[in-house]
Amino acid sequence: MPVATTNLLGRLGEEVFWHLLALIPSLIIFVIFLTNRSLQTTIAQLENLYNSKAGANFYSHKGQKKLKGQLFLDKFQEKVQHTFLDYISSGFELNFMVAVDFTASNGDPRVPQSLHYIDPSGRPNSYQQAILGVSEVLQFYDNDRRFPAWGFGAKIPRGSVSHCFNLNASTNDCEVVGVEGIMSAYSSTLYSVSLAGPTLFGPVISKAAEIASHSVQYGNNKYFVLLIITDGVITDQQETKDSIVRASDLPLSILIVGVGNADFTQMRILDADFGKRLESSTGRVATRDIVQFVPMREVQAGGQVTVVQSLLEELPGQFLEYMRTRDIKPRPPQHASAPPAYPPPPPQL
Numbered sequence: 001m002p003v004a005t006t007n008l009l010g011r012l013g014e015e016v017f018w019h020l021l022a023l024i025p026s027l028i029i030f031v032i033f034l035t036n037r038s039l040q041t042t043i044a045q046l047e048n049l050y051n052s053k054a055g056a057n058f059y060s061h062k063g064q065k066k067l068k069g070q071l072f073l074d075k076f077q078e079k080v081q082h083t084f085l086d087y088i089s090s091g092f093e094l095n096f097m098v099a100v101d102f103t104a105s106n107g108d109p110r111v112p113q114s115l116h117y118i119d120p121s122g123r124p125n126s127y128q129q130a131i132l133g134v135s136e137v138l139q140f141y142d143n144d145r146r147f148p149a150w151g152f153g154a155k156i157p158r159g160s161v162s163h164c165f166n167l168n169a170s171t172n173d174c175e176v177v178g179v180e181g182i183m184s185a186y187s188s189t190l191y192s193v194s195l196a197g198p199t200l201f202g203p204v205i206s207k208a209a210e211i212a213s214h215s216v217q218y219g220n221n222k223y224f225v226l227l228i229i230t231d232g233v234i235t236d237q238q239e240t241k242d243s244i245v246r247a248s249d250l251p252l253s254i255l256i257v258g259v260g261n262a263d264f265t266q267m268r269i270l271d272a273d274f275g276k277r278l279e280s281s282t283g284r285v286a287t288r289d290i291v292q293f294v295p296m297r298e299v300q301a302g303g304q305v306t307v308v309q310s311l312l313e314e315l316p317g318q319f320l321e322y323m324r325t326r327d328i329k330p331r332p333p334q335h336a337s338a339p340p341a342y343p344p345p346p347p348q349l
Contacts (some may be wrong), residue, residue, distance in 0.1 A: 003134070013099070016019070018243075037202070037335045041304065042209040047145045050076035053072075055071055055072045056071040057069075084320055087323060090331040091331050092222070093141055093143060093221060093222050093223070094138050095223070096142055096222055097225065098148075098150070098229070099149075100127060100133075100150070100152070100156035100167070101151075101152060101228075102151045102152065102153045103117075103154070103195060104195040105197065105231055106231050115231050115260050116195075118187060118319065121214050123257065125307055128183065128261070132179065134255065134311060134312075135147065135179045135182060135227075135230045137312065139178065145173060145177065145178050147164070147178075148172060148207075149167040149168065149174065151193065152199075153196060153200070154189075154194060154195055155194040156193050157169075158227055161196045164206075167186060167188075168185050171191060193277045198235040199235055200239070201228060201234050201235050201236065201294075202236045202238040202239035202240050204226070204228065205226065206246075207245060208252060209247040209252060212224045212247070212250040215313055220251070220328050223251040223252070224252045226234050226252065226254045230256065231260040234267075237266055237269075237306070238281055241280060241281070242282075244270065244286060244290065245285070247276055248286035248289075251289060252292075252315075254291045255291075256270065256291065256293040256294070257313075258273070258295040259297075260295050264293070268294075271292060272291065287313075288320055288325070289318065292310075292314045294310045310317075
């Protein structure tokens with residue numbers, strides 16, 4: 001266990017680690033309350049109580065010892081709750097995908113005020129910070145490190161405005177190789193497209209869902225994570241909701257980073273953190289919450305956690321909810337692949 005602690009801290013950062021650790025049952029102790037008296041016991045003791053068909057006695061501790069009540073177990077069932085680490089160590093993968101906002105509201109990339117400005121000094125802009133921070137963590141859960149990368153909201157060369165185009169313009173393949181491939185494709189795209197609009201999420205979410213759906217047909221050991229980085233308010237909110245509701249049945253989570261100073265109220269609606277799940281235009285309710293939205297400006301101003309930690313906070317729970325509701329269990333040890341190399345701590349954004 002000490003090894004797992006060190007490795008996980010290096011991968012996700014301390015806050016996300018403790019979130020994961022909370023999902024790992026080590027010793028479960030039950031405290032049963034009855035008429036202001038309590039019985040503290042372990043699973044093994046409860047099992048013995050059930051098998052013996054005897055009752056647990058509750059006594060008064062005031063003055064003369066007096067029997068106050070008894071506890072009998074009519075049914076005892078022990079169920080294994082597999083953890084996030086159980087799945088990852090048995091060969092399950094997190095496949096990273098990214099979609100970048102190239103709408104005109106980001107500003108001309110050639111001027112320093114633009115959110116897409118490439119600083120000659122090498123200082124990353126907000127888009128580069130988000131891409132680097134998340135991909136440098138999730139790449140270690142993806143065996144081939146080939147990542148689908150798209151742009152949206154720009155006029156592509158010899159074409160019209162596209163709301164889902166490949167950042168890798170040199171081929172017809174949406175995938176790029178490694179974090180360096182994402183960063184290189186992003187920089188190249190800035191100088192080959194014309195920023196336009198409007199801001200639509202529906203097409204890129206549908207594309208990511210298509211890949212996740214196709215993967216399910218060939219196995220269930222892959223879980224997909226789509227990072228969307230945007231500077232503004234979406235104009236296809238209902239289509240986006242419909243896409244998210246459909247995708248909630250798939251092995252997919254969506255991380256959204258808001259950059260700049262826009263009003264991101266609509267984005268918070270997509271993130272069902274207040275217990276109300278999204279509903280589609282047909283009245284269908286999402287089977288689970290798959291969206292995590294983080295406004296970069298607010299998180300950086302808070303200073304207590306990084307943007308990456310905030311983004312990844314809900315991912316283990318979303319992953320486990322998908323696996324458990326479909327009764328997908330970790331692979332037996334003989335089928336598990338070797339664990340990935342452990343990365344250095346993620347950069348502080």
